[in-house]
Amino acid sequence: MIEVTHLTKRYGRTAAVDDLSFTVEKGQIYGFLGPNGAGKSTTMNILTGYIAPGAGEVRIAGHSILDEPEAARKCIGYLPEIPPVYPEMTVAEYLKFAAGLKKLPSGERARLIGEAMELTGITEVKNRLIRNLSKGYRQRTGLAQAILGFPEIIILDEPMVGLDPKQIIEIRELIKQLGEQHTVILSSHILSEISAICDHIMIIAHGRLVASDTPQNLLGMMRGAGAVELTVRGTETEVRRALEAIGGGISFTAHPSEHEENACEVSVKSDAEGDLREQLFYLFAGAGLPILRMQNAHASLEEVFLELTEEVHYDDDL
Amino acid sequence: MTTIYRKEVRGYLTSMIGYVFIAFLLVVSGIYFTAYQLQGAYPYFSYTLQAMLFVFLVAVPVLTMRILAEERRQRTDQLLLTSPVAVTGIVLGKYLALVTIFLIPVAVIMLYPLIAARFGTIGYAETYTALFGFFLLGCSFLAIGLYVSSVTESQVIAAVLTFLALFVCYVIEGIASFFPETSEGSFYILIAAVLVIAVLIYLILGNVAVAVVFGVIAAAALVALYIADAAVYEGLIQKMLGVFDLTGHFSEFANGIFDVTGLVYYLSVTGVFLFLTVQSIQKRRWS
Numbered sequence: 318m319i320e321v322t323h324l325t326k327r328y329g330r331t332a333a334v335d336d337l338s339f340t341v342e343k344g345q346i347y348g349f350l351g352p353n354g355a356g357k358s359t360t361m362n363i364l365t366g367y368i369a370p371g372a373g374e375v376r377i378a379g380h381s382i383l384d385e386p387e388a389a390r391k392c393i394g395y396l397p398e399i400p401p402v403y404p405e406m407t408v409a410e411y412l413k414f415a416a417g418l419k420k421l422p423s424g425e426r427a428r429l430i431g432e433a434m435e436l437t438g439i440t441e442v443k444n445r446l447i448r449n450l451s452k453g454y455r456q457r458t459g460l461a462q463a464i465l466g467f468p469e470i471i472i473l474d475e476p477m478v479g480l481d482p483k484q485i486i487e488i489r490e491l492i493k494q495l496g497e498q499h500t501v502i503l504s505s506h507i508l509s510e511i512s513a514i515c516d517h518i519m520i521i522a523h524g525r526l527v528a529s530d531t532p533q534n535l536l537g538m539m540r541g542a543g544a545v546e547l548t549v550r551g552t553e554t555e556v557r558r559a560l561e562a563i564g565g566g567i568s569f570t571a572h573p574s575e576h577e578e579n580a581c582e583v584s585v586k587s588d589a590e591g592d593l594r595e596q597l598f599y600l601f602a603g604a605g606l607p608i609l610r611m612q613n614a615h616a617s618l619e620e621v622f623l624e625l626t627e628e629v630h631y632d633d634d635l
Numbered sequence: 636m637t638t639i640y641r642k643e644v645r646g647y648l649t650s651m652i653g654y655v656f657i658a659f660l661l662v663v664s665g666i667y668f669t670a671y672q673l674q675g676a677y678p679y680f681s682y683t684l685q686a687m688l689f690v691f692l693v694a695v696p697v698l699t700m701r702i703l704a705e706e707r708r709q710r711t712d713q714l715l716l717t718s719p720v721a722v723t724g725i726v727l728g729k730y731l732a733l734v735t736i737f738l739i740p741v742a743v744i745m746l747y748p749l750i751a752a753r754f755g756t757i758g759y760a761e762t763y764t765a766l767f768g769f770f771l772l773g774c775s776f777l778a779i780g781l782y783v784s785s786v787t788e789s790q791v792i793a794a795v796l797t798f799l800a801l802f803v804c805y806v807i808e809g810i811a812s813f814f815p816e817t818s819e820g821s822f823y824i825l826i827a828a829v830l831v832i833a834v835l836i837y838l839i840l841g842n843v844a845v846a847v848v849f850g851v852i853a854a855a856a857l858v859a860l861y862i863a864d865a866a867v868y869e870g871l872i873q874k875m876l877g878v879f880d881l882t883g884h885f886s887e888f889a890n891g892i893f894d895v896t897g898l899v900y901y902l903s904v905t906g907v908f909l910f911l912t913v914q915s916i917q918k919r920r921w922s
Binding site: 419 | 710716920
């Protein structure tokens, strides 16, 4: 669907995007993740043809963004970081204008605009001036513009910014729904957002792609650091004695719980791969120590993210 | 292109700016028409048009200042430039909208000679030729305003720069007369101009070799031409500055002559500035 090869863009001496290559497959949701200033917006602006790449090539559905810009842009719906709305227009006027720009067939425009407004939940404000709308509604108007006419590729730059928690859930559902038939790329610097909806995560730092994989695999990369966390009823000595009975192969910490009377917070880590939970269940059951809580505490995406973006930082100093 | 055209025309007609522009043109033309034709009983409407050319200095910047600068400031250019519309289409749509708004006061002004005709004999052909020239001049100015609006994201800067550009066009004839018309005088001034350009090249590119090579070649060409045929230099400065003399070309139309050179000139100026506008938008993509 999208092929990006050796994309580079420099502003003065600093590289905003540095030799970036990736491919985007049809019908999946991709997440661009990276700290602020990592080159996410620049990359998206290049993909949509707003700015030209300094070097490298971008092909959208087979069309080169430089040689056939109109054909390539026709496949894309784009919501930039700041929604490109005209304050002096009403929502309906704005979408009508966008439909004209996108050259949607004139017979279907009214229906497509209606659908886009319905999906983004802005039908009730359609006759209000955009000037008078809140940030969340402006954002949704911009989103309605991006999905208008259901282009094959939908690119959203930080779509959740400015939305309240209820709207975030709605928009998340909408993006998931769109992802069933369309290719969606969205960017964010907030991990929970990306991990909740994306099939594929691309982590960008300092203009370079540092990781590109499914959320599960990215977590897997850090599985070694995983541990099991438990709250066990019993004194610290009882718990320690029970765990020591396992023998080697594990390391653990245990200390009295601050939240519960007569209980211990325990963290157990296996040196080898494999799930400790069942073993721990029978162990504590056998020792007569009830388990109050147990969960896998494998590394969060935050940790993966920090580790990956840190590494690149050191490279850069060379 | 039609989508952008319609949006711009609507935008002007639903906001103050379009009406301010139209009203300003109509008020000024009304006052001059009343003074010259109705009160003074002067038969030539072209005289009125000639006298009120200064309206463009204020009216054109008012109309053109926001047309591209505002898109950039509120980031809506991202919508336009990522849509499947070519930049040429965007620029043409906007320009035609400007011309359409300008046509409204021009259409009203077309009625003035008819009013005047009630009180005497009017040479319609001459009068409407003059008005056509007035329209062409306005179209060229609008193209300049559109271009200036494309190089900045501030409406104020766009308005001031447009005013300055139009003002230079307006007074260039006077400026040209500061320079000597003799071949010797023109020759020295051109040599000085070459030196200035060479210094500018050095300052901009920071490359001594290019500046020196340019200076030497250009100066040598000027000297060679001077030796071969000194007469070429007679009044040359005036001719060169005459290229920017937009209002000067209007006087032929004002005399009632359908001046084809003038027509070609105005269309070329318009074409050049529309082209420059497209280039200035494209250039931003690459910077």
